[in-house]
Amino acid sequence: MKQFKWNSIGRFVIVMTACWVFLSIASVSPAQDDFDRMFEQMMKEYFPRDLLKEIESIREKKPSSEDGSFYKSNPEVREIRVNQLRARRKDRVEKQHPENLAPFRPLSQKLCRSVVAVFRKGEPKQLALATAVSNDGYLVTKASELDDLKEVECVRSNSVKFDARVVRVDKTNDLALLKTDENLTPIEMESPPMEEGTLLITVNNSQQPVAIGTLAVKPRSIIGNNRGFLGVEPGPHPRGVLLKDVTDRSAAQRAGLKPGDIVLQINGVATGTVADLVREIASRKKGQAIELKVERSGSSVTIKATLDGRMMRGDRAARFEMMRNLGAVPSERHSEFPNVIQHDTPILPNQCGSPIVDLDGRVIGINIARSGRTSSFAIPVKMVKRMLDNSKQ
Amino acid sequence: MHRKHLFAPFLILLLGAAAQCQETLAEYRKQQATIKKTVQSVMPATVSITDGIGFGSGVVVSRDGIILTAGHVLTTNRNGRNLTVYFPDGSTAEARPLGKNLNVDAGMCQLIGEKKWPYVEIGNSKSVKRGDWCICIGHSGGYELGRTPPVRVGKVLRNNNVRMITDCALIGGDSGGPLFDLQGKLIAIHSSIGESIAENRHAAINPFLRDWDELADGKTWGRLGAPASTPNERAFLGIRMSKENAQVELVFENSAAAEAGVQKGDVVMTIDGEPIRGARDVVEAIQDKEPGTQIKIRILRGDRKMTLTARLKSMAELGQ
Numbered sequence: 001m002k003q004f005k006w007n008s009i010g011r012f013v014i015v016m017t018a019c020w021v022f023l024s025i026a027s028v029s030p031a032q033d034d035f036d037r038m039f040e041q042m043m044k045e046y047f048p049r050d051l052l053k054e055i056e057s058i059r060e061k062k063p064s065s066e067d068g069s070f071y072k073s074n075p076e077v078r079e080i081r082v083n084q085l086r087a088r089r090k091d092r093v094e095k096q097h098p099e100n101l102a103p104f105r106p107l108s109q110k111l112c113r114s115v116v117a118v119f120r121k122g123e124p125k126q127l128a129l130a131t132a133v134s135n136d137g138y139l140v141t142k143a144s145e146l147d148d149l150k151e152v153e154c155v156r157s158n159s160v161k162f163d164a165r166v167v168r169v170d171k172t173n174d175l176a177l178l179k180t181d182e183n184l185t186p187i188e189m190e191s192p193p194m195e196e197g198t199l200l201i202t203v204n205n206s207q208q209p210v211a212i213g214t215l216a217v218k219p220r221s222i223i224g225n226n227r228g229f230l231g232v233e234p235g236p237h238p239r240g241v242l243l244k245d246v247t248d249r250s251a252a253q254r255a256g257l258k259p260g261d262i263v264l265q266i267n268g269v270a271t272g273t274v275a276d277l278v279r280e281i282a283s284r285k286k287g288q289a290i291e292l293k294v295e296r297s298g299s300s301v302t303i304k305a306t307l308d309g310r311m312m313r314g315d316r317a318a319r320f321e322m323m324r325n326l327g328a329v330p331s332e333r334h335s336e337f338p339n340v341i342q343h344d345t346p347i348l349p350n351q352c353g354s355p356i357v358d359l360d361g362r363v364i365g366i367n368i369a370r371s372g373r374t375s376s377f378a379i380p381v382k383m384v385k386r387m388l389d390n391s392k393q
Numbered sequence: 394m395h396r397k398h399l400f401a402p403f404l405i406l407l408l409g410a411a412a413q414c415q416e417t418l419a420e421y422r423k424q425q426a427t428i429k430k431t432v433q434s435v436m437p438a439t440v441s442i443t444d445g446i447g448f449g450s451g452v453v454v455s456r457d458g459i460i461l462t463a464g465h466v467l468t469t470n471r472n473g474r475n476l477t478v479y480f481p482d483g484s485t486a487e488a489r490p491l492g493k494n495l496n497v498d499a500g501m502c503q504l505i506g507e508k509k510w511p512y513v514e515i516g517n518s519k520s521v522k523r524g525d526w527c528i529c530i531g532h533s534g535g536y537e538l539g540r541t542p543p544v545r546v547g548k549v550l551r552n553n554n555v556r557m558i559t560d561c562a563l564i565g566g567d568s569g570g571p572l573f574d575l576q577g578k579l580i581a582i583h584s585s586i587g588e589s590i591a592e593n594r595h596a597a598i599n600p601f602l603r604d605w606d607e608l609a610d611g612k613t614w615g616r617l618g619a620p621a622s623t624p625n626e627r628a629f630l631g632i633r634m635s636k637e638n639a640q641v642e643l644v645f646e647n648s649a650a651a652e653a654g655v656q657k658g659d660v661v662m663t664i665d666g667e668p669i670r671g672a673r674d675v676v677e678a679i680q681d682k683e684p685g686t687q688i689k690i691r692i693l694r695g696d697r698k699m700t701l702t703a704r705l706k707s708m709a710e711l712g713q
Contacts, residue, residue, distance in 0.1 A: 092667070093524045094560050094591050095548050103417035196436070196544040197428040197528070199421060214428075216543035235477065236487060244474075274477065274485040282538045320534070323564050327590035344545045344562055346590055359422050373590055374533050374562040375543065 081329045082348055096346065101209045104201045107361055108209040113185045115205045115354060116154035118178075120147065121163070129204050129354040130154060130164075131366055132184035133388055139184070140366055140384055141353035143169045143176035144333040154180065157205045168391045173379055174333050174368055177391050187355055189381045192362040194218050194341065200356045200364060202345050210354065213345025215364070219380050223336050228284035228307035232257060234274045239295060240264040241277045255305030257294070264300070265293035281307065324372035334371035341365050341378045424526065424575065431528060431577040432544050437511040439571055441479040441536035442488065442502070444469055448535030450542070450570030451478070451502065452579060453512040458504030459609075461601055462569030463584050464493035465617055467500045476502060479536040480511075492608035496615030497555055497600045498584040500569065501608040513571065516578025518554050518597035525549045529561035529593075531570025531583055542570070550591065553681040554599055557581045560591040628684045628705035634661070634672040653690060653703035660693040679705060 090097045114132045118141055119125070130141035139154070146152065146166065154164050164178040198215040231250020235242045241263045246252045263271050266280040267290055284290065284307055292303045324330060331349040343356065347370050355363045356378050365378035438453040442462060449466030453459070460478070467490050475487045488502040504510055521527075529545040547561035559572065563583050572581040572595045581595035601608070631648020632641045632655060639661045644651050655661075661669045664678040665688050679688065684707035691700045 088589065091550055091560075091591060093548055093550055095546075096560070096591075103421065106418060195429050195432075196541065197425065197432040197546065199425050199428075199546070214544055214546040216545060217540055220540060233477075235475070236485070275479075275483045278485075278538060279483070320565050323586070326586060326588055327562065327592075342540075342543055344543070346562075359418060359425060372564065373586075374545070374564045374567070 078329055078349075081325070082350075085327070085329060085346075085348065096211050098208070101212060104209045104212060105207060107201050107357055107359070108203045109207045110361060111187070111203040111355060111357055111363070112157045112205055112207055114187045115203055116156050116184075117205050118146070118164075118353065119153045119155065120149060121151065121153045126350045127152070128350055128352055129367075130178055131353060131355045132186045133189065133384060134186050135184070137180045137182060137184065138167075138186075138388060138391075139164065139178040139180065140388070141176050141178060142331070142333075142368055143171070143174050145331070145350060145352060146176055152178065154178070154182075155205060156182075156184075157207070170387050172338055173383060173387060174337070175366070175379065175384065175387055177388070187363045187381075189385045190362065191380065191382045192358060192360070192364060194364065194380075198364070199359055200343050200345060201359075202347055202351065202354050202356050202367060204351060204354055210347060210351055211345050213343045213356070213376065215341060215343050216375065217342035219339050219341050221338050222340060222377070223338055228281050228286055228288055228290075230257075230281050230305065230307060234263075234277050236274055237262050241271050241274055251305050251308040255292075255303050257292070257303060257305070258296070260296070262295040263292055264295055266290055326373050328370060328373045330372050331369040334369040334377070337368065337377060337379070339380060339383050340368065341380055342375050343378060344374055345376050346370075347376055427575050428528060428546055431573065431575060432530070435513045435528075435571065435573055435577045436481055436530060436541060436544075438513045439481060439530045439532075439542050441532035441542070441566070442466060442476050442569060443479075443536070444474060444476050444490075448532065448566045449568040450531040450566065450583065451500075452569075452571035452582070453504065453510050454515055454579060455512050456509055458488075458506070458508070458510040458512075460488055460502040460504060461571075461579070461582055461598075462500040462502060463582055463596065464495045464498045464500040464615075465584075466569040467493050467502070468495070468617075475505065478502075478504060479532070481541045483538065490611075492604075492610060492612040494600070494604050494608065494615050495613070495617045497604075498596045498617065499582065499601050499604060499608065501601075513573070513577060513579050515598055515602065516574055516576075516580045518552065518557065518580045518599045521549055521552050521557065521574065521580050521597075523549055523551060526575055527559055527561065527580065528573040528575065528577075529559065529563070529567075529570070529583070530573075531563065531567030533564050533566050535566040547593075551681045552597065553683075554597050556584070557595040557597050558591075559593050559595060561593055562586075562590045563593045627707060628679055628682050628686060629708060630675060630679055630688075630703065630705060632661075632675070634675060636671050636673065639669045639671055639674070647706075649703040649706045650690075653701040655690065655692065655701060655703070656694065658694070661690060662693055662698070663689075663691040665689055684710065 116130050117126050118128045118130050128141045128145040130139040132139050151165055155161050162180055162182040164180040166176050167179045168177040196215055200213045202210040204210050231247035231252040232243045233245035235244045239262055243259055243261045245259050246257050271277045289306050294301050294303055349370055352367045354367045356365055357363050363381055365380045366384055367378045369377045440451050442449050442451045447469055451460040451462035454461050475489055478486045478488045487505045491501040493500040527549055530542050532542045545561040547559050549559050551558040563586050567583045570583045571579050574580050579598055581597050584596045585594045631645040631650040633643040634641055641657055641659045644655050667678050682705055684705050686705050688703050689700055
């Protein structure tokens with residue numbers, strides 16, 4: 001019975017109880033240490049060795065939540081991962097299995113005429129996809145994937161190749177406008193209603209859909225992930241917000257805030273609930289100064305604080321970054337967009353610039369980034385239209 | 394003429410396929426309408442939970458404010474301090490941590506305050522089948538002001554009524570969040586992830602119901618990462634196979650494989666129609682099956698193909 005090697009079940013099953021993420025900066029409590037030790041143990045037991053190495057290297061780099069992707073400085077690893085993802089065998093039941101994508105073919109067959117693959121001239125590696133947005137030869141694509149090229153080669157669904165010039169780059173939205181003399185079928189740019197749960201199909205320059213996804217979050221700004229962070233643990237209080245704890249070395253501690261303080265106002269705005277406090281802090285950026293009116297042992301004091309940026313450090317950052325990279329390769333630029341739809345379609349970084357379409361064939365937006373395991377971002381067509389109109393003026 | 398004949402049936406086939414696609418597309422539209430409606434009704438009860446150290450998710454399941462979450466979301470909070478709960482509309486509340494069963498990664502908390510809390514209905518995870526569609530919500534990456542919890546829709550890939558695997562991608566912060574059937578009944582709680590985006594583990598809801606009284610009493614037991622069942626309860630086929638190819642290296646005596654007639658050197662092609670390329674596929678094909686289940690194994694022996702029927706056995710049966 002001893003040779004029964006069913007332990008391998010455990011080995012391949014990558015159990016990871018890491019969905020519990022550590023975002024706030026709190027002093028390391030004993031409980032935290034225990035949890036970390038347990039986590040380490042689990043990682044050693046369950047993770048494949050190459051992934052562990054990757055985690056180690058991420059840890060050495062000590063990335064923060066703002067400074068983006070691990071792959072930025074490791075293009076070779078990125079390439080390997082992309083190929084692994086592309087080759088991943090899918091369960092027949094899985095929603096992304098080619099057989100299950102077949103019902104959506106009528107949509108991709110129609111739309112693929114508006115999409116081209118973008119290459120560096122004469123090279124086989126696809127940089128991105130681009131979508132035709134006008135009948136006079138304009139296309140949009142993801143700017144940061146173009147390697148600063150001034151001219152690119154495009155390939156249509158019928159394999160016809162043509163050249164296009166990069167005529168404008170909108171850095172804010174990371175959109176690049178391409179111009180060609182080729183006659184292209186543009187997408188329609190109405191703005192269909194957007195609701196969470198809408199099924200979305202990503203289309204490239206082939207008849208087969210790339211993948212399906214779900215509208216996860218309605219359009220919103222994701223600028224200011226580097227938003228203000230005070231470093232307190234707030235709790236409700238009849239007269240304001242009670243500070244249950246103040247984080248070591250945080251903006252709050254430097255300013256002299258103490259556990260037990262009751263925050264009454266921030267910059268003159270009453271903080272009656274925890275949400276008020278969170279809003280007042282999070283709506284400000286790192287480095288901004290605030291003035292807090294605080295009740296301390298019965299008397300009112302005014303305290304000035306300079307906000308930190310919210311970031312993860314050390315192991316927490318490594319853990320989250322590692323999770324972000326599990327089963328996905330994020331785009332190099334995947335944050336700081338003024339208006340994006342969040343969806344869960346698994347696309348590769350070089351599939352950005354493609355349109356996403358709803359079940360009625362209406363284009364919802366243009367994919368602008370893969371941001372990690374669970375999410376991709378798309379620029380709503382309304383924004384694309386605005387950029388196009390501005391460029392043509 | 395000859396060409397035309399060949400072409401005609403082909404054309405009919407193509408048209409038929411197109412018509413079928415349109416039909417399924419119409420079905421998807423109907424399903425989407427249900428999903429959107431369900432999302433609106435269950436989202437208000439999907440909360441973010443923090444103890445000041447980490448962020449997880451949870452879901453309110455009763456008018457008086459019982460929250461179900463993952464057991465590991467409550468593990469950093471050993472001194473029993475109250476948790477801060479964020480609702481998707483930005484409102485906050487406090488909750489008292491109750492019990493947790495770490496074996497299945499189940500946890501429970503109680504919202505504090507006399508209020509009629511928004512809540513969802515609990516379903517039955519036993520009736521959830523492979524291939525069922527499901528809706529996944531959670532505060533990915535922790536509570537984010539001005540963002541509603543991201544919605545994902547996917548399919549159940551495996552379910553043994555203890556753990557459920559779906560292709561709804563999860564990440565840190567989602568832990569403890571709810572998995573619903575299309576009608577909005579709670580069927581599982583997000584627990585952990587594997588390397589693939591199709592490897593997302595959820596704690597099935599029935600064990601929560603089984604353990605309800607202990608959880609409500611504040612009891613803590615079990616350990617994280619424990620197998621969903623003991624070897625004595627698990628089904629075994631009884632072959633050893635290399636990772637790289639599907640050739641049988643060893644058949645264990647008295648095992649299901651031995652009784653079915655599998656021999657050393659056989660190449661396993663499929664199990665219940667699922668292609669087998671190595672040991673991993675075999676494990677995947679049988680791991681959620683109960684002992685006693687019959688499976689069909691298609692093998693290649695020399696140049697002969699044959700289908701064998703095996704009745705899976707538990708470790709306990711094997712030992713006899």
